[in-house]
Amino acid sequence: MTAAHPRPDLAAYNAAARMSQAELVTELRELLGAKLVAYLGKVKETRAVRQWADGTRTIGNDVDVERLRIAYRAARLVTERDTPQVAQAWFQGLNPILDDRAPALLLREGDLADVGPLVLAAARQFAAVG
Template identity: 55%
Template sequence: MDTGGIVTGLRELLGAQLVAYLGRVSNTRSVREWADGSRVPGADVVQRLRTSFYVAGILSERERATIVQAWFQGMNPELGDKSPAALLRGEPLVVVGPIVVAAARSFIAHG
């Protein structure tokens, strides 16, 4: 899937504000521009958005969008009481990506 499709899907599931946060921008205009292809985020941001999209997909198979949004924003004991969104935004993706994916799978399996 291309970046525009990923951003559009994330925006539908998580809302533009949370996508902007994950994409390390301060406004939703950038998110709209990414979705329509008039602007391209940097490679690091694209990878963070791809990982976020993958995690959101895992969660949305069993949960509605409001639960997926809450999961991304809430403190998670499997993640050292940090939110998945904060980790995906601020930490090295190679480190936190697999950990966040595992936490999402655990949530689906155990609630």
């Protein structure tokens, strides 16, 4: 492995850890679309997503921020190989690696300490297999 091509999951982790909330939401919205980001952020309308991206509104709590950071990392893994449309479908589709549960639903409803690593592992596997 060369230093010029770090592991995609490590690059996504480093980027997610350094981003402001506004940068994170802007990037995630480009990858997944405003509706899916709103769903993951547990808000009812895309207006909140736009306000987060504009920096005129902050995300409610640290758990919601962490959920979006994990979603960003997973989305980056998928989009390293595929299009944002594939990433959107991946997040919403029933995933056999996740016991036929959708990654977006797991992230939204599950305990991040439990489901975060599962979703990231499923994204790594999807990205590796293609």
